[in-house]
Amino acid sequence: MHCERDLSGAAHGRPAVGLITLMTAAALLAGLACVPAVGAASATSVPYRMPPPKVMELIDAPPTPLVSFGPNNEWMLIAEYPLHIPIAELAQPELRLAGNRINPRTNGPSREWYFTALSLRRITGDTEREITGLPQPAHITRIRWSPDGTRVAFVCTQDDGLTLWTAAVADGRARRVSDVKLNGALTAPYEWLADSRTLVALTVPADRGDPPQEPLVPEGPVVQENLGRKAPARTYQDLLQNAHDEALYEHYGTAQVRRIALDGRAVALGKPAMIRRAAPSPDGRYLLVETLHRPYSYSLPEYRFPYRVEVWDLDGRIVAQIADRPLADQVPIAYGSVPDGPRSFGWRADSDATLCWAEALDGGDGGSEAGERDQLYLLPAPFQGEPQPWVTLALRYGGVTWGRGDLAIVSDWWWKTRRMRALRAYPDQPERAPQVLIDRSWEDRYNDPGTPLTRRNARGADVLLTADNGQTLFLEGEGASPEGDRPFLDAYDLETLESTRLFRSAEPHFERPERLLDVERRLLVTRREGVTEQPNFFLRDLRADTIEPLTRFPHPTPQFTDIRKELIHYEREDGVPLTGTLYLPPGFTPGEDPPPPMLMWAYPEEYKSADAAGQVKDSPYRFVRLRWYSPMIWLALGFAVLDDPSLPIIGEGDVEPNDTFVEQLVMGAEAAVAEVVRRGVADPERIAVGGHSYGAFMTANLLAHSDLFRLGLARTGAYNRTLTPFGFQAEERTLWEAPDAYFTLSPFMHAEKIDEPILLTHGSADSNPGTFPLQSERFYEALKGLGATVRLVMLPHESHSYRARESVMHVMAESADWLERYVAEAEPRGAQSAAE
Secondary structure (H helix, E strand, O other), X not given: OOOOOOOOOOOOOOOOOOOOOOOOHHHHHHHHHHOOOOOOOOOOOOOOOOOOHHHHHHHOOOOXXXXXXXXXXXXXXXXXXXXXXXXXXXXXXXXXXXXXXEEOOOOXXXXXXXXXXXXXXXXXXXXXXXXXXXXXXXXXXXXXEOOOOOEEEEEEEEOOEEEEEEEEOOOOEEEEOOOOOEOOOOOOOEEEOOOOOEEEEEEOOOOOOOOOOOOOOOOOOOOOOOOOOOOOOOXXXXXOOOHHHHHHHHHHHOEEEEEEEOOOOEEEEEEEEEEEEEEEOOOOOEEEEEEEOOOOOOOOOHHHOOEEEEEEEOOOOXXXXXXXXXXXXXXXXXXXXXXXOEEEEEEOOOOOOEEEEEEEOOXXXXXXXXXXXXXXXXXXXXXXXXXXXXXXEOOEEEEEEEEEOOEEEEEEXXXXXXXXXXXXXXXXXXXXXXXXXXXXXXXXXXXXXXXXOEEEOOOOOEEEOEEOOOOEEEEEEOOOOOOOOOOEEEEEEOOOOEEEEEEEOOOOOEEEEEEEEEOOOOEEEEEEEEOOEEEEEEEEEOOOOEEEEOOOOOOOOHHHOOOEEEEEEEEOOOOOEEEEEEEEOOOOXXXXXXXXXXXXXOOOEEEOOHHHHOOOOOOOOOOOOOOOOOHHHHHHHOOEEEEOOOOEEEOOOOOOHHHHHHHHHHHHHHHHHHHHHHOOOOOXXXXXXXXXXXXXXXXXXXXXXXXXXXXXXXXXXXXXXXXXXXXXOOEOOOOOOOHHHHHHHOHHHHHHHOOOOEEEEEEOOOOOOOOOHHHHHHHHHHHHHOOOOEEEEEEXXXXXXXXXXXXXXXXXXXXXXXXXXXXXXXXXXXXXXXXO
């Protein structure tokens, strides 16, 4: 429901570009070729550029490795990954079909994050070993522990396809399991069975043949038709376009299910089909198989396509057909709407083989009034007869965490009220009414009691972690408070419904519970960090109150250990309390030195409660991770930064937040500017604003409706809401229901008011709903036609977030140029007017 939130830091600082230095004439002319003169309207392709060296060093700093804990709580897997990849990887062939992006060379996802090295470390002890025998260069995805914890399985992407590998914990040696190629085009391509010796995989059919060729001459036009039915659709991308797309989709999506033993023996199950899921039952005797089928849609993505739900045995025989769902093209756009009929099929994790699913009681319409929304059903093996009604929900089904026969936690939610609940249900006693454990607003972070911890059982299924014969749960949460986030771990008594605190993060660290290793001995693994301390893992003995390090990842940017960070508090004009995280450049002293230029990087959020909108987010003790999208990078070049200043858009009761979006947005920005100016940490004549996605939309609106900022950095945004007529972000109303809101919120409609420079960047292959590349292109044309100072940078092959090193370096170089020219070197507005 929200655009991707990527706090892409805007480039900031004092680069050499734009300053008069001792360049050769040729170098000066080359720089001018890359940066067209102000006032010139031009379009050109330029070579990739690099930002100032200080910025490059920070961008190239290695990321913190990711850690996964084995099911036996004996070993941890440490995985290293690259933050940036070469543009050549993004330039590989890519098919965009039904909401999927597929690399036809590998028959897998074209833009998947991957790991390059794996190692193992015993949690208690000093044993460490590298996983060896990997193909080089390693391109590892889909890591899964075996249920018994003796192996890890993973996918290696090689030039000709996806291959299945395992590594034994005992010696760390990796080897390829089978010669068959996996099919990862539509879903995760394999799962472990409960025996830890067998895997079920989706593979490329052996006799598939060559892909279909696009006909040179079409057989006829593409025709779509609707005969009086309401079939709204949001602004999806990468949809099927014609019959050839359908043929390609089926060619690459069709998979053969195979049962593969660790010795490489593979047995085909059933017939090849468009299988998007093959989930083993906990006892390993059955597969829950979801198969897509025609008719497809040219206006909806794959998850709305027709599909069959079947149970297979491990020989591929169909045991039962559970459902055959039609094309879901009449789902209302109101948030909380779902397809009518059975949905959300899954296995009960704590039993041998019992299916669970939900069915809407309100027709699936989130805009209708109803006292009951969803009904859950259970159907055990052998999957015959009528399903057993289990839990009736007043809100929309959100999921279930299984424990045992008398304990499951069912969640439901409702968008309009921001309400969420957690209920204790009794799967072995479906006639027994559930007990409400939690009923609150999810916006109220201060009163979040936490989320139940789970453990991996002997069959590899996640179930509730309990103690005291199932009477105690363990809850972990962010611990939001007026002082900032302080993560915690509680023991929760299911009899008294009261919590006992076992652990809470304490200053000057931000410490998050990661794994409760032993519920009796209270051994807890945490991930601890400080403002200048790289996140690392520690083992805490909560009874003895001792702590010891498990990892010692070094600080990735030691040149930035003297960074200064403060969580600041201030108020909006209407009394709503706000916060932001302030960073000051090295060597700057407020009150003694002249205020530096500043960048504010933000993202507005909608709320139904003013009290919740004023709650503090983040922590003053988080590690300052300087990735390319971190605005704090510009501290290195003399800028101050206000990161994530609160910009709440509040609509209480029946009032829609977007009815006063612009007024509240400007009010929040005015409060932030006033506070940093009052503190003497920003020059009001030299402040830039920036954001990514909805933050870019915000940036353009602030330039159009205020004079607070000298420059806007807008990355991958949407600027004309008439191009997203069936809703966007938190807006449920259509363009025809709220035309004034759509017009007022669209900076495109107010482009004539933008008299400050704005730098637009956008990935030319953006897949995010609503943020079509066309949005930036048309906004640029409007601003150019109105005489604004604007530059548009379209990044080849990039999607909503930018991955290639060449791309991110170029964005930072462009940003550095404009921040230098229009902010750091900006004259006061009065002096500028007088000169003109």
